[in-house]
Amino acid sequence: MAAETLFGKIWDSHRIRTLDDGRDLIFVDRHLLQETTSAAAFDGLAHDGRPVAQPGLTFATQDHIVSTEPVRSLASNPGGRELIDLMGRNARSHGITMFGLDDPRQGIVHVIGPELGLVLPGTIVACGDSHTSTAGGLGALGIGVGTSEVEHVLATQTLVLPRPKTLRMRFDGRPGNGVTAKDLVLHALGRFGIAVGTGHAIEYTGDVIRALPLEARLTICNMSIEFGGRLGLIAPDDATAAYVRGRPFAPTGRLWDEAKAYWRTLRTDDEAVFDRELSLDVSTAAPQITWGTTQQDVIGIDEAIPDPTTIADLASRRRIQAAIDYMGLTEGRPIEGLPVDVVFIGSCTNARLSDLEAAAAIARGRHVAPGVRALVVPGSSAVKREAEAKGLDRIFSEAGFEWRSAGCSMCVSINEDIVPAGARCVATSNRNFENRQGPRSRTHLASPAMAVAAALAGAIADVRRLA
Amino acid sequence: MKRPPFENVSGPAAPLPLANINTDAIIPAPYLRSPSADLGAGLFARLRYDDAGREMPDFVLNRAPFRSARILLAGRNFGCGSSREAAAWALVRFGIRCVFSPAFADIFYENAFRNGLLAAQMSQEGIDHAVACAQTAQDHAHFTVDLAGRTLSCPDGQQIAFDVPAFRAEALLRGDDDIAVTLQYADDIAAFRASDALARPWIHDFGHPA
Known part of the structure; x- marks a missing residue:
């Protein structure tokens, strides 16, 4: 069998068929809904008289528009009431499990997916939110989609997508004092830019990544979309299985053993070829902070705001000057x-x-x-x-x-x-x-x-x- | 939902030649608070209006003839950031039928086509030429998009090539209902599910704790 990437193994195991136009029809294992991107999708289903294909594989929460007052109720945020109510009504009428405002399992959809065991290694997870890539921290393919695709998943439990190219991003070295997963990913954004991942599934590798605890891996994969990548993932390992075990929706008993045995196969083969390879040594990176208005505008805490007059490319110079002006900064200052x-x-x-x-x-x-x-x-x-x-x-x-x-x-x-x-x-x-x-x-x-x-x-x- | 078929577009092309125009800029978050928000009015709201809600005269969509723009000429990495499909809805409600850029962000690109909005990839040189035409030509209103021929005709008579995958162009021209297209494969989906339930039972047969 040809050597394959982790991404390719998961993608292929979900491919129902390849369409004549070259796109793949893929099965979605878990569909997660949030209140601000799903209302119009349910309207579309109602318009065409279509049912939800797999309500048992679909889960909803309320996270975006909800009040975060310390003690909150529906009255805390009258401006959000309409979408909150619609999410509840749509979930109820289609038999979808919802973790709403009054449910102890409520939370940001990308936090509760892993926390509840809905996201599992090797799964494909879709959600109407660009940070669905977070699921990659457990070795899943989290695909952020728009509302039309939410409707498509509701109606078919599938997505039709061009197969992304593959990009391997390797982190080497020893992170210094104060350097966390967030600093690593910001540092990589500064180095590689906000469009390097467009059209790609990113696999994060290297000793630095391997050593990260699970929640830190979720942080790295969360920001895949900030590279432009719809997907980013890290190969699951024993730490992943230990994280998943015992979570409310995780498999148990015989199914746990079968799942765990399968997860062991989820790694990139040694001879597998990526469309693109990038690496960086993080040993000298200081804690990172962005100064500008895109995530690639990032420096170490011990560095200075860039000076646009030193930048040769006119478009870059203008962009950096505009960001300095918007941010109210002085070039060259720490x-x-x-x-x-x-x-x-x-x-x-x-x-x-x-x-x-x-x-x-x-x-x-x-x-x-x-x-x-x-x-x-x-x-x-x-x-x-x-x-x-x-x-x-x-x-x-x-x-x-x-x-x-x-x-x-x-x-x-x-x-x-x-x-x-x-x-x-x-x-x-x-x-x-x-x-x-x-x-x-x-x-x-x-x-x-x-x-x-x-x-x-x-x-x-x-x-x-x-x- | 079946869409109206895409028809060739003639009209003003608004130049907005900035790189990395993100979906927050295209439609700011407050316009996502209600399903009934006026998204056409919200298009580029933070660039279009001041804090008091008055139009800022320098912004391109506040100037004639671009108030009735049907085409947008944009820089690289258009539509990056959030997955909000309201970005595509806002462009369409405003009246934009085609966006040209050297490169689109993945999720926006998909959202555009699913709303009958042509997201057409054009070389930076092509964009620069069209932008210059839109900014300077006497009859700068008159651009024409020929989807089947993959050309943008500029007021100076120059025809600039653009790229759209054939399947996407054909789906636009037919006004496909994407879900109906997929449901043609309902048997394949059912067969996959049946065999997958044996291969990966923990995906399909899992408890729903109370």
Whole structure:
């Protein structure tokens, strides 16, 4: 048998047939729904009188538009009520299991998928959200889709897609002090850019990746879409199986043994060929922070804002100057010390228990600087409960952070959690686009520990001085 | 849902030659709060309106003849970021029928075609020429897109080639219902599921804990 990549093995095992036009019809094992991208899909089904093909393989939650007030109810967010109600009504009328606002399993869809054992190694997971690639941290193919494709999966439990090309991204070296999974992926974005993954499935490899705990692998794969890649994954190993075991929807008994034996085959063969290979040595990377308005605008915390006049390419120079202007920066100045107004610890990138533990370790016994609004938004209601059982909520509250309820919150700012106009925010989320966190918001992406360091200092700060 | 077949487009082409125009820029999050939001009004809202909601006169879609643009000329990596299909809906509701770019982001590209919006790949040189025409020509309103011939005719008479996979062009021209096309393979899907249930029973036969 020809040598094959991990991606190819999973893709081929889901291929129902190849169509005449060369695209593949693939089976979707788990379809996850969220409230802001599914309402129109159900309208489409109703219009054409089509049923949901596999409601038993379909799961819904409410995460994007929900209020994250510490004690919340449906009345907390009247602006989101319509989509929240529609998700509930559509799930009920089609027999779809929903983890809604009042369900202890509620949370950001990319956090609860792995947490509940819905995402399993070797599966194909579809969801109407670009960060579905998060599932790759468990060795699954998480495919982010638009609403028409949500409707397509609802109606057929399949997707029709061109087979992506393959890209292997290898991380070598020894990460330095203060360098987390978030720093690794930001560093790679700075090196390779935000379009290197377009049309590709990315496999992350190398000793650095292998050594990452499972939640950190989810963080890496979460940001695959920021490279332009719809898919990103890491080969499952014993640590993956240990993570999955015992989760509510994970297989048990004989099925567990069969699944685990299958998962052992899920690795790229030694002789397999990728369409593209990239590698980077992370040994000299400092903790990372973005300065501009795309994720490739990233530097180490000990570096300076770039000087556009030193850039030869005219289009790049203009783009960098525009980003400096939007962000209110001065070229050539160190990024450390830049005053911040808001700190957001949350999102599908960095709001799992290990992220909150890393943040609390820095926050413990210290206090948020005067004038800074600092929020901690757990990725799921389960993460919130676990964190509270460990006393993290008290550490954060005593340090002056808001301890909120689970949701997407200030990452997408589709609810009330908005960065004020002109304000500067250090965020653990994934997008620093213009206006992303609110009109004229200025976003700097970083790790949870770096975000805490900024909250304590009231300015962008080097976490290595605190740890 | 069956779509109206794509017809060749004539009209103004709005130049927006920036790279990495993301879907947050195309349709900002507040327009996603309600299924009944006016997405055409929300198209490029943060670039189009000031904080008080007034049009910013310098933005291309606020200037004649681009207020009635049917074509958008964009830079590389158009539609990157969020999967929000509202980005495609907003362009269509505004009246845009074709977007030209040297490269599209994957999810936007798929969303565009599923809404009858032509996302056509064109060389940077071709984009630069069309942008220059749109900005300077006397009759800069008059661009014509010929999908079958894969050409964009510029006001200066130049014809610029663009690329669209044949199957996508044909589906647009027919106005295919993508779900109906897939349901033609319902037997294959059922057969796959039956054999897969034996190969990977943990996928199909798993408990639903209360």
